Amino acid sequence: MALIPPFVRTAHPVPALAVTVLTLLLAASMGVSAYTAVVLVVAVLSGQLVVGWTNDLWDRDRDRRVGRCDKPLATGQISAGVVRSAIGAAGVVCVVASLLCGIGAGLLHLTLGVGSALAYNVALKSTVVSWLPYSIAFGCLPAVVSLARDPAALPPLWMVAVGALLGFAAHLLNAMPDLADDAATGVRGFPHRLSPSIVPPAAALALVVASVVSVFGRGTPPTVGQCILLAVVLVLAVAATRTTGKGPFYAAIAIAGVNVVMLLIG
Numbered sequence: 001m002a003l004i005p006p007f008v009r010t011a012h013p014v015p016a017l018a019v020t021v022l023t024l025l026l027a028a029s030m031g032v033s034a035y036t037a038v039v040l041v042v043a044v045l046s047g048q049l050v051v052g053w054t055n056d057l058w059d060r061d062r063d064r065r066v067g068r069c070d071k072p073l074a075t076g077q078i079s080a081g082v083v084r085s086a087i088g089a090a091g092v093v094c095v096v097a098s099l100l101c102g103i104g105a106g107l108l109h110l111t112l113g114v115g116s117a118l119a120y121n122v123a124l125k126s127t128v129v130s131w132l133p134y135s136i137a138f139g140c141l142p143a144v145v146s147l148a149r150d151p152a153a154l155p156p157l158w159m160v161a162v163g164a165l166l167g168f169a170a171h172l173l174n175a176m177p178d179l180a181d182d183a184a185t186g187v188r189g190f191p192h193r194l195s196p197s198i199v200p201p202a203a204a205l206a207l208v209v210a211s212v213v214s215v216f217g218r219g220t221p222p223t224v225g226q227c228i229l230l231a232v233v234l235v236l237a238v239a240a241t242r243t244t245g246k247g248p249f250y251a252a253i254a255i256a257g258v259n260v261v262m263l264l265i266g
Helices: 013-029 034-058 060-065 080-100 103-124 131-149 157-184 199-216 224-242 247-264
Strands: none
Touching (some): 013 034, 034 060
16 A cells, blocks of 8 residues: 555545446446446546545544554645545536436435445444445445436345445444554444454354345345355355454455355346
């Protein structure tokens, strides 16, 4: 990360790219046109940049107090004014690109996608419902893509449920590296109220449920491939509960990867 320019690091590039790539893969799996897929990618990426920059701007004083050397705003490598300008520019791009996807898809992305993430940054991060914005944002993503393809077509409920569970697990896993720093500055979101040893297995459990919903929630008999993927998930879930150190974390990440595959082959 040290080689990445401060301006980019402040935007939380890894999760931003992950959500953008997931959107592109969803668009491809749903048969979205090339033009609409490009507009979706621009809308989602710009929205993720707004969320990332806003997060670090809002937390800069707290990051300074705990000595976060990996936060350019906290160390003074980049100014708050530059980040505010970037938020404004990305926000304009996000609104325009979102609405170009269609009124329904655009408003859904702006309100439940970007809006819920911003609510997390400024209000819900330190509450017991800190998981809710993640679940809402991930859960609405299949609907945004589906409505962009066809304004009258909503995705199946199982796909929304899988997205919401992925969001819940993503929140737990994303919070893990910062649990100690967050606790030192009074942040007590949902993951902070659990024992640190419980967080990875809890994320794995949510992802197992997502896998079961993905396989059996479609209303059709599971295929051999789906059964194999579900078996892989169960093996990884056992690893998440039986291993120590970073083993449970990596097992949960692997389950999330399998879940994404299961979501895309729907």
